[in-house]
Amino acid sequence: MKAKFTPALIVVDMQYDFVHGSLAVPDASAIIQPVNSLLACPFAIKIASKDFHPPDHISFARTHNKPVFSKINIHPPRYHEGRALEQVLWPVHCVANTPGADFVEGLSHQAINTTVLKGQDPGIEMYSAFRDPWHLAETALPAALQRHGVTDVFIVGLAGDYCVMSTALDAVDFGYKTWVVKDAVKSVHDGEEWDEMERKGIRLVDSQEVKKLL
Numbered sequence: 001m002k003a004k005f006t007p008a009l010i011v012v013d014m015q016y017d018f019v020h021g022s023l024a025v026p027d028a029s030a031i032i033q034p035v036n037s038l039l040a041c042p043f044a045i046k047i048a049s050k051d052f053h054p055p056d057h058i059s060f061a062r063t064h065n066k067p068v069f070s071k072i073n074i075h076p077p078r079y080h081e082g083r084a085l086e087q088v089l090w091p092v093h094c095v096a097n098t099p100g101a102d103f104v105e106g107l108s109h110q111a112i113n114t115t116v117l118k119g120q121d122p123g124i125e126m127y128s129a130f131r132d133p134w135h136l137a138e139t140a141l142p143a144a145l146q147r148h149g150v151t152d153v154f155i156v157g158l159a160g161d162y163c164v165m166s167t168a169l170d171a172v173d174f175g176y177k178t179w180v181v182k183d184a185v186k187s188v189h190d191g192e193e194w195d196e197m198e199r200k201g202i203r204l205v206d207s208q209e210v211k212k213l214l
């Protein structure tokens, strides 16, 4: 008997600020076309995430009067358990309800069935589209995947070394067969994220191979 195969496409943070704006990922506009070609494919569900921060978000250097790209330790919110995590301080980016948080121009966003927001709590950084790093709260993504009986998730978008990798690692933790489409991802610093994902059982593929699976 053929194993059940219900694929979901997860489009991570294809937003103005990560392509052309304050936190532009190198060469990010080059993945708009490959992402669009996957958005035209017959996935059971196509979900996008949006980074969607308040103006005083904890991940912004401005919030702390510190230099951009310096690092601090951040703790779980008051009354919660969990260890401190090292946090890179970013330029202000993807402020909720501003143009920087919009989908990048040219993205086939009409093909997206559901959009999940993340990073809305001022005190919590959230790279994964599934949940916060201390696993205190989930976005709408886990429930949406479950509702559609998804078996396999295919992840594309920005940034490979932050939100894409965290989302892919959580997809494995949630029990999904997890694929990252390499030619539809760009990173802030291209480096060890690929090896780390492969070590965790994530399958790295290119979009031509994905189309043959669908």
Ligand code: VGL
Pocket: 013, 018, 051, 059, 090, 127, 158, 159, 160, 161, 162, 163, 164
């Ligand atoms: C991201 C840095 C800060 C990402 C989000 O989408 O990878 N990176 N916030």
Ligand code: ZN
Pocket: 051, 053, 059, 093, 094, 119
């Ligand atoms: Zn962010």
